[in-house]
Amino acid sequence: MTFERPARPNRSQLSVPGSSSRFIEKAAGSAADIVMLDLEDAVAPPDKPAARRTVIEALRDVDWGARTVSVRINALDTPFMYRDLVEVAEQGGDRLDLIMVPKVNKAADVHLLDVLLGQIEMATGRKRIGLELQIETAEGLQNVDAIAAASPRVESLHFGPGDFAASIGARTTSIGGPVPDYAVLGEPDGAGRRDPHLADPWHYVLARIVVAARAAGVRPVDGPYADFKDEEGLRWSARRAAALGFEGKWAIHPGQVETLNTVFSPAPEEIERARRILDALAEAEREGRGAVALDGRMIDLASIRQAQVMVEKAKRLGLA
Structure with a gap:
């Protein structure tokens, strides 16, 4: 079976805890291009079954208008993935457009998801579900070309800066922000002072993802900028991603959406x-x-x- 990938706007992707009905309803009224209901990092392990039920109810009951809706399931190496995928896809109704998959490491991960979703769609008669894939590990980046091209169901590749930093042992606890130690000293000034000049530790990763995504015909999307009170930092982070060819960026707070929509729209x-x-x-x-x-x-x-x-x-x- 062949599919045509939808040309979805993806300037801002608002991540919302799947455990909070209040936050979900607020996100549905936002200006985000895509709202992603999160069952992974935003939900503690004991709360995941209840959050899954909350997400299914929201998919059925909330007025999403014309907005694209995604659900982030738990990673394939967790005990929650199978139930997340099956219950959400079978019971979530046709307002579910996309499944976001964290920590995708190889093309075989995508093949498994593709087969499961195809069987669910045939069994239930529901509409096709697209896949969004997060590149968050050294192995995932190493295999990013094969991952991007693994299935016509894949619609986008997303960078996960926090988990990727942990995967490669980077000395930072920042998510999406600057890394102060990744710098070089400039030439001495008249007083002999040498100021450090920050470099971008994620340039290679971002460039690698955007090339793999564009070669496969899927959307490249940058990950979150965690300091949601730093609008200027968010804007420059988004400008960097847009300059490299990314379609958009994650928002972890509704207040970030307007900035992202502006930066990733042609002036x-x-x-x-x-x-x-x-x-x-x-x-x-x-x-x-x-x-x-x-x-x-x-x-x-x-x-x-x-x-x-x-x-x-x-x-x-x-x-x-």
Whole structure:
């Protein structure tokens, strides 16, 4: 069976504890592109069965409007995964769009989930469920190309900075924020002082994920920025991800959603510039000219492709 991946907006992915009906209802009214009901890290082990029931009731009863809804199950190496997957997929109704899977380590993990979901769908007649996969371990990153291409059910790859840092033994307790020791000393100033310059310890990981995702035709999404009171830090973290080619980023607090939606949306001037490039191309074609120029500069094919991507994204987001 073949599937066509939906072109879902994924600028902001709001994570909500699956144990809290109040937080779930509040998230349903937010401006987040995707709301993810979390049965993993946000729920203590003794509370997981009750949280699973809360999530199933919310999927059935809450008015989600046109919003995409995801549920993060527990990892495959836990005793909770099977019951999470089966009960949520069988009982959650058709408002369940996606299953988020933490700590995916190899393509075989995806194959297992694909088979189970396919059998559930055939047995219940429910609509197809997509998969979101978290890259959170050294093994997962090593196998990221195969993971991304493991099933047409896969819709997105997500970076999990906290667990990934633990997996590689990084000396940090920050999640998504700067790592002060990952720095180099600059040249001495006039007084002989040498200031440290922070570097980005996650650049390789993020670049690796975005390339694997784009090669497989799935969405790359950055993980959370844990200091939800630091709006400026969140904005710069999101700008870095957007510059690398990510579709969006996790929000762990509703107050982060607006910033993420803004950063991962094309700005009006960017959309206008892209439209002018495409208009210049169309005019050149009408006049039989092979060369395309705009504002005194030649436009090459790469610029045209970038403009096409920009305009198409703006249309998907309702901005053009």
